[in-house]
Amino acid sequence: MTGAMRFLILQADAAEGAASFFDSPWWKFTTMMAKALLVAMWLALAFWTYKDAKRRITDPLMIGVAVATSLIFPYVGTLFYVILRPPEYLEDVLERDLEIRAREQELVGGANRCPACRTAVRDEYLVCPKCRRELKVACAACARPLDRSWKVCPYCATDVASPKRSAKPVVAEEDELFA
Ligand SMILES: [Zn+2]
Numbered sequence: 001m002t003g004a005m006r007f008l009i010l011q012a013d014a015a016e017g018a019a020s021f022f023d024s025p026w027w028k029f030t031t032m033m034a035k036a037l038l039v040a041m042w043l044a045l046a047f048w049t050y051k052d053a054k055r056r057i058t059d060p061l062m063i064g065v066a067v068a069t070s071l072i073f074p075y076v077g078t079l080f081y082v083i084l085r086p087p088e089y090l091e092d093v094l095e096r097d098l099e100i101r102a103r104e105q106e107l108v109g110g111a112n113r114c115p116a117c118r119t120a121v122r123d124e125y126l127v128c129p130k131c132r133r134e135l136k137v138a139c140a141a142c143a144r145p146l147d148r149s150w151k152v153c154p155y156c157a158t159d160v161a162s163p164k165r166s167a168k169p170v171v172a173e174e175d176e177l178f179a
């Protein structure tokens, strides 16, 4: 037997061994399991896409497109979906909107609260109904509620008679009337 012949025989043995390995039931079982796993993975990814899309997208058509993409293009489709999906969950968006609205309401309402006890009060209240703090002054002429910083009633143009500061001018006016 020459060296070349021995080499050929060894090669033939190796090929036969490989062929019988790929024909073996063990190999068949392994490949079948691997295929089943890949299919299961593909379906699981499509299902995950559906669940995730439902939490992020309101349009049912877009949810359908996302699921179809991950079904038609196994694995890659799901990857595309992950790249292109909306960054936030719908519930987070909703929660943030509610928070912003609540804060806005607080800001708007803040102007109409008693500075002493924070009770919500209306524009026309003269005193806080809860702690009796004076909020506005009634106009001496038309009795409308006036801000305490105002110098003249914007409704009837009467000078605001602040008892502390304008006591004298009022007296002077009265004096002039009597004179
Ligand atoms: Zn109060």
Ligand SMILES: [Zn+2]
Residues within 6 Å of the ligand: 139, 140, 141, 142, 143, 144, 153, 154, 155, 156, 157, 158
């Ligand atoms: Zn007035």
